[in-house]
Amino acid sequence: xxxxxxxxxxxxxxxxxxxxxxxxxxxxxxxxxxxxxxxxxxxxxxxxxxxxxxxxxxxxxxxxxxxxxxxxxxxxxxxxxxxxxxxxxxxxxxxxxxxxxxxxxx
Amino acid sequence: xxxxxxxxxxxxxxxxxxxxxxxxxxxxxxxxxxxxxxxxxxxxxxxxxxxxxxxxxxxxxxxxxxxxxxxxxxxxxxxxxxxxxxxxxxxxxxxxxxxxxxxxxxxxxxxxxxxxxxxxxxxxxxxxxxxxxxxxxxxxxxxxxxxxxxxxxxxxxxxxxxxxxxxxxxxxxxxxxxxxxxxxxxxxxxxxxxxxxxxxxxxxxxxxxxxxxxxxxxxxxxxxxxxxxxxxxxxxxxxxxxxxxxxxxxxxxxxxxxxxxxxxxxxxxxxxxxxxxxxxxxxxxxxxxxxxxxxxxxxxxxxxxxxxxxxxxxxxxxxxxxxxxxxxxxxxxxxxxxxxxxxxxxxxxxxxxxxxxxxxxxxxxxxxxxxxxxxxxxxxxxxxxxxxxxxxxxxxxxxxxxxxxxxxxx
Numbered sequence: 344x345x346x347x348x349x350x351x352x353x354x355x356x357x358x359x360x361x362x363x364x365x366x367x368x369x370x371x372x373x374x375x376x377x378x379x380x381x382x383x384x385x386x387x388x389x390x391x392x393x394x395x396x397x398x399x400x401x402x403x404x405x406x407x408x409x410x411x412x413x414x415x416x417x418x419x420x421x422x423x424x425x426x427x428x429x430x431x432x433x434x435x436x437x438x439x440x441x442x443x444x445x446x447x448x449x
Numbered sequence: 450x451x452x453x454x455x456x457x458x459x460x461x462x463x464x465x466x467x468x469x470x471x472x473x474x475x476x477x478x479x480x481x482x483x484x485x486x487x488x489x490x491x492x493x494x495x496x497x498x499x500x501x502x503x504x505x506x507x508x509x510x511x512x513x514x515x516x517x518x519x520x521x522x523x524x525x526x527x528x529x530x531x532x533x534x535x536x537x538x539x540x541x542x543x544x545x546x547x548x549x550x551x552x553x554x555x556x557x558x559x560x561x562x563x564x565x566x567x568x569x570x571x572x573x574x575x576x577x578x579x580x581x582x583x584x585x586x587x588x589x590x591x592x593x594x595x596x597x598x599x600x601x602x603x604x605x606x607x608x609x610x611x612x613x614x615x616x617x618x619x620x621x622x623x624x625x626x627x628x629x630x631x632x633x634x635x636x637x638x639x640x641x642x643x644x645x646x647x648x649x650x651x652x653x654x655x656x657x658x659x660x661x662x663x664x665x666x667x668x669x670x671x672x673x674x675x676x677x678x679x680x681x682x683x684x685x686x687x688x689x690x691x692x693x694x695x696x697x698x699x700x701x702x703x704x705x706x707x708x709x710x711x712x713x714x715x716x717x718x719x720x721x722x723x724x725x726x727x728x729x730x731x732x733x734x735x736x737x738x739x740x741x742x743x744x745x746x747x748x749x750x751x752x753x754x755x756x757x758x759x760x761x762x763x764x765x766x767x768x769x770x771x772x773x774x775x776x777x778x779x780x781x782x783x784x785x786x787x788x789x790x791x792x793x794x795x796x797x798x799x800x801x802x803x804x805x806x807x808x809x810x811x812x813x814x815x816x817x818x819x820x821x822x823x824x825x826x827x828x829x830x831x832x833x834x835x836x837x838x839x840x841x842x843x844x845x846x847x848x849x850x851x852x853x854x855x856x857x858x859x
Contacts, residue, residue: 373514375473375521382750384492384512388774388783389747390828410781410824417828 345438349376349394352446363435367428367442368392378444385429390414391448392428393421397441404431404440420445452478455760456541456549458531458697459557460484462492462746463726465512466753467555468523474761480523481549483541485530488581489515494746496584497608498776501591502615510581534701536719553760556698556709556717556724557753560691560744565600569662572669575685578605587686591616594684598622598672600659602629604775606688607646611778613684614650621680622646623654623672633773635788635807638819641800642780649778654678693728693742706730708742713766715756723759725752735771735787735816735834745773770835772827779803783827786817786834795842798823806830808845815840832856 347370349357361370371379371392380391387410396404401424407415411430415421428442455471457464460482468480484490491510499505518525526543533542540550562577564570574594576587587609591597597613599606602624613620624631628639629646643653654674662685663671672680693708704710704718708730715723715731726749730742751769758765772785780803788809798805804822808815808830815838818830829852833840836856844850 373517375469377473382747383774384494384746386494386774386776388781388824389772413824414828416825417831 345433345435345440347371347433347437348439348441349378350441350443351376351378352444361433363433365433367394367431367433367440369429370433371428378448379428380448381429383429387411387414387427387430390418390427393418393445393448394426394428395422395424395443395445396426396431397443398424400437400440403436418445419447453552454479454481454550455553455555456481456483456551457555457557458483458541459559459694459726459728460486460490460525460527461557461559461726461749462490462512463559463749463753464555464557465490466750467557467725467757468521469513470754470757471760472521472523474757474763476757476761478552481526481551482518482523483526483529483531483543483549485528486580486582487528489513489518489525489527491581492746493579494774496581497578497605498612500584501588501609501612503588507581507585531697534697534722536701536721539721552721554722555756556722556728557726557749558694558697558728560693560727562687563690563692565659565687565689567659567661569664569669570687572662572664572685573667574669574683575662575687577687578609579691587684590684591618594618596621596680596682597684597686598680598682599686599688600624600672601688601690602626602631602653602655603688603690604630604633604777606686607642607651607777608775609686609688610646610651611649611776611780615778618684619652620650621652621654621682623657623659623674623680625656625658627655629653629655633788634782634784634819635792635794635809637794637796637800638782638807638821641803641805641821642777642782645780645803646777691727691744693730695728698722698724698728706740710740714759714764715752715767716759723756725749725756731767733771733787734768737789737811741787743771745771747772770831772831779822781822781824783820783824784817785827785831786815788817792816793842795845797826797845797848808840808842810842813841815845826852829853829856 359374383389599622709724806826809817820827
């Protein structure tokens with residue numbers, strides 16, 4: 344298991360635990376974390392699981408694929424640390440990762 | 450006062466999302482989710498793609514872990530079918546003779562496979578691909594089969610064909626239309642997809658039909674076409690569309706017309722019953738006010754959210770922009786908006802390559818965008834269409850023109 348600290352746009356925090364191997368999007372949905380939608384089920388096709396990876400954790404996550412990068416370009420509130428959380432698989436190294444959520448997904 | 454009970458019939462993507470959204474909205478009443486498949490709710494899109502290639506497991510297609518249902522107090526009833534609705538007493542009857550009373554009923558009964566009405570369709574090693582059980586059986590057969598014939602060049606047929614070709618099988622796809630995905634996408638996009646499938650090693654036969662399936666010892670051995678061809682096959686996949694499961698609604702006299710007819714709030718002709726997802730026929734602004742029945746994840750989950758919000762006292766007309774996707778081998782196809790037949794096309798990017806988009810216009814207005822391996826175009830198109838931003842075919846076709854600037858100007 345690995346812990347994820349979600350910080351919602353209004354500042355509310357939700358700490359949830361997910362299984363190693365599951366995506367951050369999946370873990371958010373399984374725990375009813377508001378603000379992550381994930382309509383396409385993790386197929387990198389909808390860009391509704393957008394989150395900002397805390398700068399301290401950026402070097403611990405795999406870089407985005409070309410497809411993810413293009414999809415991110417289409418999101419509303421893109422920042423340098425924007426990621427599609429369906430593409431981020433939990434590992435032991437990511438235990439404690441902090442992900443901030445955008446004001447809206449669409 | 451007792452809290453209301455919401456009963457949802459159909460535990461697919463739409464039905465599950467109603468339950469999830471109700472709990473997200475902090476609805477405190479009882480939520481009963483009834484599905485006739487033996488599995489917990491799962492997503493269908495990967496079944497014809499990663500699942501067949503062994504890249505996605507059964508656990509990974511499951512939409513929520515089993516603990517989710519108990520912690521969220523969602524009463525999941527799997528493997529049971531609702532067989533009757535008593536509108537006067539507001540009760541549903543199940544096939545195990547049990548009954549459940551409701552204050553509001555949501556019908557999310559989906560669709561079923563359209564059968565192939567030819568001799569031999571009942572032979573072994575003839576498959577459909579809609580449910581998890583069907584995908585499991587097909588995946589098992591793919592480990593041994595050498596030659597697949599696919600009947601129907603729609604999304605499901607072509608997704609399977611790409612997966613089978615990738616696994617080294619010989620694959621032939623045949624269709625009565627003159628091009629792939631003829632019902633769903635423009636001719637320009639269709640032409641490029643056909644060319645790319647052929648590069649993947651998929652053989653395509655158009656403007657033909659199956660006469661019968663041939664068998665040996667009860668197992669399929671070939672496909673005979675009406676124009677006299679015999680194609681050897683040790684595996685056949687039938688993907689010729691689906692039929693809405695509206696019979697249950699018809700038995701209690703709800704209005705049916707290619708699906709269960711709903712108003713702009715997704716309510717049926719009974720105010721205590723809503724219908725959503727693949728089975729619901731609704732009028733769409735994106736179809737110029739015509740009634741449509743859309744078979745997609747987007748439509749299922751957005752309609753579910755719309756109904757959940759209304760049941761929670763926040764009624765709003767359903768107006769979500771339709772969008773779809775299909776992955777066929779290296780082809781990543783995304784579509785948004787709805788197309789009609791009398792449209793003007795503008796191409797962005799190079800259709801001789803594998804990354805371009807088709808912008809479709811009707812009476813000068815952008816109505817639909819199809820993108821092949823250009824997800825940025827797709828994402829932007831969704832904003833252009835929801836914002837009803839004016840775009841000209843000339844701007845769409847000019848890659849040096851930044852379409853994003855139109856959003857800023859608005």
